[in-house]
Amino acid sequence: MKFNYAIPTGLLVASILFTGCASNDNNNNNNSGNEAAAASSSNAANAPASTTAPAAADLTSAIEQYRNYVIEQCDAFVKMTESFTTAVKAGQLEEAKALYAPSRMHYERIEPIAEALGDLDPNIDARENDVDPADWRGFHKIEQALWQNGTTDGMSEVADQLLKDAQLLRAKVETTDIDATLLVTGAVGLLNEVSSSKVTGEEERYSHTDLYDFVANVEGAQKIYELLKPELAKKDPALDQTIGERFTALLNELAPFKSGDGYVSYETLKEDEIRKLSQNLDALAEPLSNMGTILGV
Amino acid sequence: MKKDKSAKPVAKPSEGLMDQKLSRRDMLRLTGVGGLGLLLGGTGAGSIIAARKASEPAPAALAANADTIPFYGSHQSGILTPAQNFIVFAAFDLTTTKLAEVKQLLEAWTTAAAALTSGSLIGNVNDNPNLPPSDTGEADGLSPSKCTLTFGVGPAFFDGRFGLASKRPSTFADLPAFAGDALEPQWCGGDLCVQACADDLQVAFHAIRNLARIARGTAVLRWTQEGFQRTGGADPKGGTPRNLLGFKDGTGNPDVTDAAAMQEIVWSGSGDGPAWMNGGTYMAVRRVQLRVEVWDRSPLSDQENTFGRYRQSGAPIGAKDEFADLNLEAKDAAGRPVVPPNSHSALSHGDGSVKILRRSYSYSSGMNLKTGQLDAGLLFISFQKDLVKQFVSIQQRLAKSDMLNEYILHTGSAVFACFPGVREGGYIGETLLG
Numbered sequence: 001m002k003f004n005y006a007i008p009t010g011l012l013v014a015s016i017l018f019t020g021c022a023s024n025d026n027n028n029n030n031n032s033g034n035e036a037a038a039a040s041s042s043n044a045a046n047a048p049a050s051t052t053a054p055a056a057a058d059l060t061s062a063i064e065q066y067r068n069y070v071i072e073q074c075d076a077f078v079k080m081t082e083s084f085t086t087a088v089k090a091g092q093l094e095e096a097k098a099l100y101a102p103s104r105m106h107y108e109r110i111e112p113i114a115e116a117l118g119d120l121d122p123n124i125d126a127r128e129n130d131v132d133p134a135d136w137r138g139f140h141k142i143e144q145a146l147w148q149n150g151t152t153d154g155m156s157e158v159a160d161q162l163l164k165d166a167q168l169l170r171a172k173v174e175t176t177d178i179d180a181t182l183l184v185t186g187a188v189g190l191l192n193e194v195s196s197s198k199v200t201g202e203e204e205r206y207s208h209t210d211l212y213d214f215v216a217n218v219e220g221a222q223k224i225y226e227l228l229k230p231e232l233a234k235k236d237p238a239l240d241q242t243i244g245e246r247f248t249a250l251l252n253e254l255a256p257f258k259s260g261d262g263y264v265s266y267e268t269l270k271e272d273e274i275r276k277l278s279q280n281l282d283a284l285a286e287p288l289s290n291m292g293t294i295l296g297v
Numbered sequence: 298m299k300k301d302k303s304a305k306p307v308a309k310p311s312e313g314l315m316d317q318k319l320s321r322r323d324m325l326r327l328t329g330v331g332g333l334g335l336l337l338g339g340t341g342a343g344s345i346i347a348a349r350k351a352s353e354p355a356p357a358a359l360a361a362n363a364d365t366i367p368f369y370g371s372h373q374s375g376i377l378t379p380a381q382n383f384i385v386f387a388a389f390d391l392t393t394t395k396l397a398e399v400k401q402l403l404e405a406w407t408t409a410a411a412a413l414t415s416g417s418l419i420g421n422v423n424d425n426p427n428l429p430p431s432d433t434g435e436a437d438g439l440s441p442s443k444c445t446l447t448f449g450v451g452p453a454f455f456d457g458r459f460g461l462a463s464k465r466p467s468t469f470a471d472l473p474a475f476a477g478d479a480l481e482p483q484w485c486g487g488d489l490c491v492q493a494c495a496d497d498l499q500v501a502f503h504a505i506r507n508l509a510r511i512a513r514g515t516a517v518l519r520w521t522q523e524g525f526q527r528t529g530g531a532d533p534k535g536g537t538p539r540n541l542l543g544f545k546d547g548t549g550n551p552d553v554t555d556a557a558a559m560q561e562i563v564w565s566g567s568g569d570g571p572a573w574m575n576g577g578t579y580m581a582v583r584r585v586q587l588r589v590e591v592w593d594r595s596p597l598s599d600q601e602n603t604f605g606r607y608r609q610s611g612a613p614i615g616a617k618d619e620f621a622d623l624n625l626e627a628k629d630a631a632g633r634p635v636v637p638p639n640s641h642s643a644l645s646h647g648d649g650s651v652k653i654l655r656r657s658y659s660y661s662s663g664m665n666l667k668t669g670q671l672d673a674g675l676l677f678i679s680f681q682k683d684l685v686k687q688f689v690s691i692q693q694r695l696a697k698s699d700m701l702n703e704y705i706l707h708t709g710s711a712v713f714a715c716f717p718g719v720r721e722g723g724y725i726g727e728t729l730l731g
Contacts, residue, residue: 181427184427242514246514279392279517282513283392283513283514283515283517284514286510286513286514287514289428289429290422290428290429292425292427292428292429293427293428295427296427
């Protein structure tokens with residue numbers, strides 16, 4: 001039962017400061033289990049349990065550091081993509097296959113940024129039925145040629161275009177607006193990517209290199225978490241601790257699937273292993289989705 | 298590559314600032330101490346304040362009415378509570394090995410359950426544009442729909458993980474193998490269970506969904522099964538519900554309003570086992586697939602002999618009234634028992650000395666892809682104070698010689714120790730973990 005009123009937030013904050021009241025009691029749930037407040041930060045549906053008047057943290061420095069990270073990843077992405085496309089154009093099938101997944105990892109780490117840049121994401125990363133057949137290009141088109149057709153034939157133009165798209169991405173990130181909201185939602189966005197396609201093996205349907213993308217998405221999310229950690233630790237230390245622990249748990253769960261410099265094929269995963277990875281991912285994504293608490297109310 | 302190709306609008310934090318929502322209690326508190334009132338007086342901003350959806354009828358949550366089953370009490374609800382229209386049953390496995398985290402989960406579940414059963418939103422973060430709402434929202438504005446949430450722990454909870462082995466009630470263990478069992482691991486066991494029942498399926502689903510969400514990082518779903526009965530609306534007189542074989546199911550159930558009988562059959566009392574279970578009960582769950590296609594090809598007389606009852610009236614064979622006593626001594630002219638001794642009713646009844654409280658639901662889980670037949674059956678649930686003396690002794694008789702066995706397949710099995718009720722301010726399982 002809620003009677004809601006709309007008032008400007010400035011007013012709300014001022015009023016709460018005036019009265020010195022905690023804002024913890026503003027629902028009608030008749031929550032009498034006060035002990036649960038202690039658990040709230042590790043249980044997403046109750047987090048955050050902040051009792052201070054909400055105010056947005058200063059994330060200028062975190063955003064700047066993230067931009068540097070994005071640029072660094074983009075530089076590596078362009079370089080690796082160049083090697084990959086060169087191999088494709090030279091007809092070096094095995095070399096191209098070996099470079100495919102590692103190149104993509106740099107892209108997968110910064111996917112939220114690419115997604116904010118119009119058509120670049122579909123141009124680089126669309127799967128066969130994501131776009132009109134006439135518009136299909138990018139990594140997965142080459143993936144299909146390499147693994148399903150077993151050839152680099154006919155991929156020369158696609159390779160050229162892919163490199164151009166990668167270079168365009170690199171140029172654009174320099175000036176892209178990265179706001180605090182993009183940063184905060186980007187972290188959980190990366191995990192949602194894993195949840196909806198990588199953990200099901202739908203992303204890399206020909207090469208079965210899904211675990212490379214999985215790991216890269218998680219690493220990208222972890223980078224954002226680490227940049228926001230100082231502010232988060234101030235605002236909600238219990239939430240910060242939970243997120244930290246669950247990153248560790250997920251990475252531990254992934255560790256056995258490492259193979260050489262890369263990861264085992266998705267096809268070798270057993271059903272219960274996939275389910276466990278998915279559940280660990282959900283366990284992390286839930287508290288991570290509450291990092292927005294540092295943006296204030 | 299995102300699945301959703303539509304450009305994702307990046308929400309600006311500034312959006313929504315003007316419609317920051319306050320509960321009435323906040324308004325009263327704030328205005329009461331003068332903070333807001335003073336500010337408003339000085340700014341003339343009063344016109345900004347408007348009741349949201351002023352015409353909205355008062356949701357059922359605050360109106361204490363027949364749609365609410367109290368969550369707090371000496372026993373858990375959802376046991377003696379007359380079966381609601383729908384069930385969503387969920388078994389969970391704990392992923393944590395820390396007892397403190399199990400306790401935190403049960404505390405958080407208690408808080409959430411109090412909200413869910415009263416039709417309130419869960420949590421206090423439902424209006425912040427920067428955060429996912431703490432309640433998933435699909436039951437917002439719906440009546441509590443007699444939602445009950447019943448919690449229990451399985452035998453596995455008492456293995457070495459939490460140091461609670463010594464607290465396990467001595468007869469509380471996984472059920473023994475019964476003749477004809479066709480159990481599949483994906484429908485068996487669980488460290489914890491939540492039985493969500495409600496007169497609305499969306500309300501029941503909402504409860505399990507949110508409890509599973511709260512559990513993330515501590516416990517994961519192991520198996521779930523939805524079930525239904527005929528609705529109250531379809532049967533306003535509230536007759537004994539029929540199972541999917543077309544027969545009335547539950548005629549012989551003990552009377553839940555008979556407190557002495559419930560004490561004798563359902564509730565664990567002092568002297569019955571560990572003190573932490575006083576006021577609790579044990580739940581047996583069996584997922585029973587019905588071979589409906591085969592059943593539908595059986596003549597009525599076979600069907601009735603199988604149950605030992607008439608299909609239309611539900612009366613025992615040879616009797617007229619549904620609630621007539623089952624007379625297992627009666628013989629026909631040829632000297633044969635009127636009610637076949639191997640019929641489901643006769644075997645379930647036995648000598649009548651052992652009773653259980655049944656609270657089953659039918660389920661329909663679509664189509665069996667292998668056979669093209671309906672995947673339908675019974676989510677059998679019973680409550681009793683002693684699983685071995687009550688459920689197991691009856692089920693052993695049935696498994697051995699029930700004529701119904703030809704038409705059914707037990708595919709799932711689990712047992713749970715359902716805690717005593719929760720007092721306000723306490724939490725589920727406090728008698729065990731406190």
